[in-house]
Amino acid sequence: MRNGTVGEAPAEREAAVSGEEALRTHGLRVTRPRLAVLDVLAEGGHLEVEEIARRVRQRLESVSTQAVYDVLGALSRAGLARRIEPAGSPARYEARTGDNHHHVVCRGCGMVADVDCAIGEAPCLDPSNAQGFEVDEAEVTFWGLCPGCQARRAED
Ligand SMILES: [Zn+2]
Ligand SMILES: [Zn+2]
Ligand SMILES: [Zn+2]
Numbered sequence: 001m002r003n004g005t006v007g008e009a010p011a012e013r014e015a016a017v018s019g020e021e022a023l024r025t026h027g028l029r030v031t032r033p034r035l036a037v038l039d040v041l042a043e044g045g046h047l048e049v050e051e052i053a054r055r056v057r058q059r060l061e062s063v064s065t066q067a068v069y070d071v072l073g074a075l076s077r078a079g080l081a082r083r084i085e086p087a088g089s090p091a092r093y094e095a096r097t098g099d100n101h102h103h104v105v106c107r108g109c110g111m112v113a114d115v116d117c118a119i120g121e122a123p124c125l126d127p128s129n130a131q132g133f134e135v136d137e138a139e140v141t142f143w144g145l146c147p148g149c150q151a152r153r154a155e156d
Pocket of ligand 3 (some may be wrong): 100102116117118119120124125140
C-alpha cells in the first residue's frame, strides 16, 4: 500500500492495483476497458452509460459505447458494479455493491443519492403475505425533491 503525500496520482495507482485484484478475485480477465470502467465507477456516484463511456474515452480513446455496455454487464454479473434503473430514468451504474443500500431519487432533476439500509442485507422488509414465494429482495426507492429543486421551487 502506497502512502501518497501529494496530488491524486498515488490514489489513482492504488485504484488501478485494486482494480486488477478485484477482477482476478471475481474470476474476470483483466482488460484495459474493464480497468478503465472500474476506475470511472470508483469516482463515485450513479452514472449513466453515456457518462461512463465519455470518461472511459478520456482514459482509453478507442472504446465503443457497446464495449462499455458489455463491460458493465460483466462487472454487474460478477458483483463488482451495481445497476439501478429508477422508473423513468436510464440505467445507472455504481461501484458500491453488496450492502443492500437504497436510493432516494429527485422527481425534479433525477438526482440519485444513497440511503443506507437499516438492516444491511436483503430482504430488509417482510411482506405481509409472501404468497408462498421465497423472497430474496425488497427493492426500496424513495422519491422526493432534492434540496436544489426545493430551493428552485421556493424561488418560483
Ligand atoms: Zn432535484
Ligand atoms: Zn447507490
Ligand atoms: Zn433496507
